[in-house]
Amino acid sequence: MDSMSFVLFGATGDLAKRKIFPALYNLFIDQKMPESFSIIGIGRKDFSNDEFQNQVMQSLITFSRRSLEDQKMVQEFLDSIRYQQLDITNKEGFVDLLDLVKEREQELQLPENRLFYLSVAPEFFEVIASNIKESGLGTTKGWKRLIIEKPFGRDLKTARDLNEKLSKSFKEDEIFRIDHYLGKPMVQNLEALEFANPVLQALWNNQYIANVQITASETVGVEERAGYYDKSGAIRDMFQNHMLQMLMMSAMHLTNQNTASDVRAEKKKVLESLLPLSKEEVVSHVVRGQYGSGEQNGKKVVAYRQEPGIEFSSQNDTYVAARVLIENDFWKGIPFYIRTGKRMKEKSTRIVFEFKSPIQNLAKKNSINNGPNLLVIEINPNERVSFYLNSKNVEGNIEPVQAEYFANKEDRPEAYELLVYDALRGDSKFFAHWNEVELSWQWVQPILEAFEENLVPLHTYKSGSFGPEAADELLAEDGFKWWLDT
Numbered sequence: 297m298d299s300m301s302f303v304l305f306g307a308t309g310d311l312a313k314r315k316i317f318p319a320l321y322n323l324f325i326d327q328k329m330p331e332s333f334s335i336i337g338i339g340r341k342d343f344s345n346d347e348f349q350n351q352v353m354q355s356l357i358t359f360s361r362r363s364l365e366d367q368k369m370v371q372e373f374l375d376s377i378r379y380q381q382l383d384i385t386n387k388e389g390f391v392d393l394l395d396l397v398k399e400r401e402q403e404l405q406l407p408e409n410r411l412f413y414l415s416v417a418p419e420f421f422e423v424i425a426s427n428i429k430e431s432g433l434g435t436t437k438g439w440k441r442l443i444i445e446k447p448f449g450r451d452l453k454t455a456r457d458l459n460e461k462l463s464k465s466f467k468e469d470e471i472f473r474i475d476h477y478l479g480k481p482m483v484q485n486l487e488a489l490e491f492a493n494p495v496l497q498a499l500w501n502n503q504y505i506a507n508v509q510i511t512a513s514e515t516v517g518v519e520e521r522a523g524y525y526d527k528s529g530a531i532r533d534m535f536q537n538h539m540l541q542m543l544m545m546s547a548m549h550l551t552n553q554n555t556a557s558d559v560r561a562e563k564k565k566v567l568e569s570l571l572p573l574s575k576e577e578v579v580s581h582v583v584r585g586q587y588g589s590g591e592q593n594g595k596k597v598v599a600y601r602q603e604p605g606i607e608f609s610s611q612n613d614t615y616v617a618a619r620v621l622i623e624n625d626f627w628k629g630i631p632f633y634i635r636t637g638k639r640m641k642e643k644s645t646r647i648v649f650e651f652k653s654p655i656q657n658l659a660k661k662n663s664i665n666n667g668p669n670l671l672v673i674e675i676n677p678n679e680r681v682s683f684y685l686n687s688k689n690v691e692g693n694i695e696p697v698q699a700e701y702f703a704n705k706e707d708r709p710e711a712y713e714l715l716v717y718d719a720l721r722g723d724s725k726f727f728a729h730w731n732e733v734e735l736s737w738q739w740v741q742p743i744l745e746a747f748e749e750n751l752v753p754l755h756t757y758k759s760g761s762f763g764p765e766a767a768d769e770l771l772a773e774d775g776f777k778w779w780l781d782t
C-alpha cells in the first residue's frame with residue numbers, strides 16, 4: 297500500500313471521534329496502514345498538537361476495537377497526528393495547510409499521495425474541494441482522493457449541481473462516496489453469495505423467486521437531529537441511498553470474482569432497469585408513514601410531532617415502504633418490497649428472498665400447509681444467512697426448519713474500518729459511483745414530489761409497531777406478506 301497523507305476535515309467532530317480515528321488505529325495495529333503515513337486533523341477550534349492527540353487517545357479508549365496495551369504502538373500512532381485550525385471558507389488557510397502537509401511529507405519522506413476525508417456538513421463539500429484545488433493541495437505528483445459521505449444532494453438537481461462542482465477539483469475515480477451500508481460485512485457478502493454459489497445463481501431469477509423483501513427497521517426516533525431529519529425524512533435519509541444500495545446488491549448478477557468496475561456496472565444495470573413511477577403512480581406503490589406515540593422496550597415514547605424541535609404540523613415521513621419492479625430478463629414481474637422506518641418494533645436490517653412454490657397446489661390438495669422456502673440474509677444486528685426448509689417432524693407434520701450460518705464475530709471490523717481500508721488502497725468497489733447516485737435520485741424524484749404535494753397519504757403508525765397497515769396491504773395486493781414480523 298502506498299505511503300500517504302490522510303487529511304481529515306471535521307477532525308474534532310463526532311464521526312471522527314467514534315469511527316474514523318478508531319478505524320485508523322485498528323488498521324494500524326492490524327498492520328493494514330501504509331508503512332509511513334501522516335495524519336492531519338483539521339477543525340475550527342484552536343488546539344495544540346498535544347491537546348489534539350490527547351483527544352484522539354480518549355476516542356481510542358472509548359471506541360477502538362483493538363487494545364491499547366502496547367504503549368509504544370499507541371504512541372507511534374499518536375505521533376503521526378498533527379492538528380491544524382482552519383476556517384474552511386478562508387482560501388489562505390489552505391495555503392498554510394499545504395505547507396504543513398508538505399512539511400510532513402518531507403519529514404517522513406512520503407510521496408505526494410493525499411487522501412482528503414470531508415467529515416463535515418455537506419454544504420461545505422464544494423468550498424473545501426475548490427480550496428483544495430486553488431491552494432495547490434490537489435496538485436500532487438502522486439495520487440489524490442476525496443472521501444465524502446451522504447447526503448449527496450437533496451434531490452436530483454442539487455445532486456447534479458454538487459457533482460458538477462466537485463468534478464472541477466476531483467475526477468470521478470478520485471471520489472470515494474461513502475454509503476456505510478456498503479461497508480457492512482453482510483452487504484459485502486451478497487457479492488460472494490451470488491458468484492460463489494452456483495445453486496443460488498441458478499435460482500436468482502423470476503423463475504424461482506416470488507418476491508424479495510428488504511427491511512431496515514430502527515427502534516430509535518429522530519434523536520437530536522430534528523433540524524436535519526425533518527427536512528429529509530426516511531426517503532432521503534435511508535431510502536434513496538442505503539435501501540437502494542441494498543436493492544442493487546441483491547439484484548445484480550455476478551458470475552465471478554469481480555473488480556470494482558464490474559460490480560458498479562452491474563449495479564448500474566439494475567437501476568437502469570427500475571420501472572419508473574410517475575408522480576401520479578407513486579400512491580399505488582409507495583406507503584408513507586410517521587410514528588405516533590407508543591411504547592418501546594417497556595417505555596412510553598412520544599409521537600414524532602411531539603419530539604423536541606419538530607413542528608406539530610410536520611408532514612415528514614419517518615417510514616417508507618415501496619414496491620419496486622425491475623424490468624430486466626432476470627426480475628421482470630417480481631416485486632422487490634423495500635421498507636424502512638424509525639421507532640419500529642425492532643432494530644433489524646435484513647433481506648428475505650421468498651421462493652416460489654410450484655407444488656403449492658398439490659400440497660393444498662393433500663392438505664399440507666407448508667410455507668415457502670426463504671433465504672434470509674440478516675445484516676444487522678445479527679449477521680446470519682438462513683435457509684428455511686420444510687421438514688417432517690416426529691408427529692409426521694411438515695414444519696419449517698432453519699439451516700443457518702452465523703457470521704457474527706466479536707472482533708470483526710465494522711463498516712468504517714473496511715471502507716477506510718479500501719479507500720487507502722484505492723479500491724472503490726464498495727463506494728457509490730456517481731451513476732448510482734444520479735440514477736437513484738432520478739427514480740426517487742417523483743416520490744419526493746408526490747410527498748411534497750401530498751399526493752400520498754401520511755399514515756400514523758404506533759411507535760413500537762411494524763409500521764402502518766397500509767404496508768401490509770401493499771404486499772397483500774400481490775398475495776404476499778412481510779416475513780419474520782412477529
Ligand code: BG6
Pocket residue numbers: 514533534645676
Ligand atoms: C444513517 C441515517 O445513514 O443510517 C440514520 O442518517 C440511521 O438516520 C442510520 O439511523 C442507520 O444506520 P445503521 O448502521 O444503524 O443501520
